[in-house]
Amino acid sequence: MLLGIAGLFVALFTGLMLQLKLQRTAQQRRLEAELRLPDTLRVVTLSGATTFFTYKDEPMGYQYELVRLFAQEQGLPMELFVAHHMDEAVALVRSGKADLCITPHAVTRSSKDELRFAGPEELSGLVLVQRRRAAGTDSTHYIRNVSELLGRPVTVLRGTRAADRIRHLEAQLGGPIKLALIDSDTTNSEDLIDQVATHKIDYTIIDQELARLAKTYYPNIDVSLEVGFKQRLRWFTSPERRGLAEALDRWAAQLPRQEQASEIYRRYFELNKSELPEEEPHQLPKTLTDNKRYRWRGELAHIHEGGISPFDHIFQSEAKRIGWPWQLLASIAYQESNFKPSIVGWSGARGLMGIMPRTGRIYGASPEQLLDPQVSVRVAVDCLLATERIFKSIPAGDNRLRITLAAYNAGPAHLEDVLRLSAKYRKGGHDWDEDIEPLLHLKSEAKYYNDPVCRAGYLRGKGVARYVDQVMSRYQLYKSKGTKIPEEGKRHGLD
Structure with missing residues (x-):
């Protein structure tokens, strides 16, 4: 009897020890799993x-x-x-x-x-966006502390942290701020920054990290005044x-x-990505200065009798493959590099035509070869031809040309997103002014770049639209200076 009880006790003890061991093993495995880095x-x-x-x-x-x-x-x-x-x-x-x-x-x-x-940890609050003091003859009052916002017009998006902060400031300061609320369906924070930079509004308030990024595109803005607590x-x-x-x-x-x-x-x-030149326009034909945001700068310095740049012969040769005027390729080159063939941009775009290394590899050119003007223009035309084929369903003419230029700048996937947005919201229209450019602007707004029809995500569409405007306006400048437009260009409506 005693032996039976002892045996039962041993069996129970052994089972308990085994259970505890198994528990420790499972806990050890869980701990090891928690401490282990993922395989991917x-x-x-x-x-x-x-x-x-x-x-x-x-x-x-x-x-x-x-x-x-x-x-x-x-x-x-x-x-x-x-x-x-x-x-x-x-x-x-x-x-x-x-x-x-x-x-x-x-x-x-x-x-x-x-x-x-x-x-990484960030401390990010809200900052005031205003034009900097050294920006010229601007008479807008420069704000040095938040108390000076009293009575000043500040434009922000409705329903945002910035709008709430202004209401709190009014209570703290004991006076009104001229608050203008904008619906986010038509405008976003980047639009408001652009409006400050281009003198359309005087002040806005945005998140600090976005402000730091915006400063690299708009050197005439000041984002130094913090107006909200940091998170x-x-x-x-x-x-x-x-x-x-x-x-x-x-x-x-x-x-x-x-x-x-x-x-x-x-x-x-920190690197300058400026899209807004600060110099005043040179004397140009009135048709080229009316309603243009672009201010002509160094492109005039390159123009000589019958020519535009040291690379005209390359543009002329390669333009025959795509049937575009060579002056249009020259305009792209100036936009991308200011005719500096060894330049490497902040994004990694290289050479005369601003080709990304991955694109260069697709068309058989190494990063080093992209710094060769001949290779750069050849790859650019290869890329433009392939891009234009993507949008061949759009009738040949100005709309397809501008869409191709936009896709060259941003990547075709973003323009395909824009066309799908157009199909959803604008009955499939592909008119540049009425459909494509407005939707490009909306591609920097979460409501649109997160739309199920969009696959390429966020795009700084305002910059892409400005790119197309500047390339086409500069083309008109080159034409106005007497450089000969070939018959191929006339067939594309570019005479």
């Missing part, structure tokens, strides 16, 4: 001006390039998912379908309960991804000393 880093982001976008079919974005740098240093392959809104991104991370979200999220007490914040913003993963979070934190601590990270920041937030 699955990243989710929202499309946007500073997060992720495509330009000339190249993936770009400040946050995207930072996480790509992290993945490379860790030796991790990376997959990217683009969410339509932050709730979707959070759900993907919490469900384990994505490992990391790189669209910075506000670090709050409630968000820390469900997310593990990691990686802590960080990437996030799930609490179960301890190893990934700790690796991100260690990596982020070293970022200020990393040359590659500093170069990424410089390209997005």
Whole structure:
């Protein structure tokens, strides 16, 4: 009897020890899984001006390039998912379908309960956008502190943090600010920045990170005055991804000393990408100055008797393949490089015609070869021919030409998005002035670039529209200076 009880006790003890061992093994496996880096880093982001976008079919974005740098240093392959809104991104991370979200999220007490914040940290508030003091004869009052906003006209988007902040400022300052509220269906923050830069409005208030980016496009604006409290913003993963979070934190601590990270920041937030010349127009025929936003600069310095640039013979030879006037290729070249064949732009576009390295490889040219003017123009014409074929359903003429130029600048995928938006909202119209250009502008607004018919995401469409306007206006300038337009150009309606 005693032996039976003892045996039962031994069996129970052995079973208990086995169960505890199994529990410890399972806990150990869970801990190891939490501490282990993923085999492939699955990243989710929202499309946007500073997060992720495509330009000339190249993936770009400040946050995207930072996480790509992290993945490379860790030796991790990376997959990217683009969410339509932050709730979707959070759900993907919490469900384990994505490992990391790189669209910075506000670090709050409630968000820390469900997310593990990691990686780079930003402090971003609201800033006033105004024209800088040295911008010429502008008589607009320069605001040095928030109290000077009293009685001043400030234009912001309805329903935004900026609109709420102005109401709080009025209560704090004890007086009215002339608040103009704009519906976001017709205008976005980038439009308001452009309106300040072009003297259409005097002041607006936007997020600090977008303001820093905007400053590289509009050197005549000032974004130094902070008007709102700063938020802590960080990437996030799930609490179960301890190893990934700790690796991100260690990596982020070293970022200020990393040359590659500093170069990424410089390209997005410091390098000049200006689209608005500051000089006054030269004396040109009235038809070329009426209703034009462009102010003529160095292109006049290049023009000589019967010619435009040192590369005219290349333009003339290659233009025959596409049936365009060679002066139009010359206008593209000036837009892309100011006729500087060795230039490399902030985006990585290279050479006389601003070709991206990936595009060059598609057409058989290395990055070094793209700095050869002959190769650059040849690849540009190859690219333009292929792009024009994509839009062959649009009748030949001015509309197709402008769409092709826009696609050359932004990448065909964005113009295909615009045509799908046109089919959805404008009965399929492809008139440049009535349909395409307005929709290009809307492609920088989340409502439209997140529309299910859009596949290429965010686009700074205002810049693309301005690119086309400037290329075509400069073409008219070159024509006005007496350079001969060939018969091919006349057949395209460019006489």
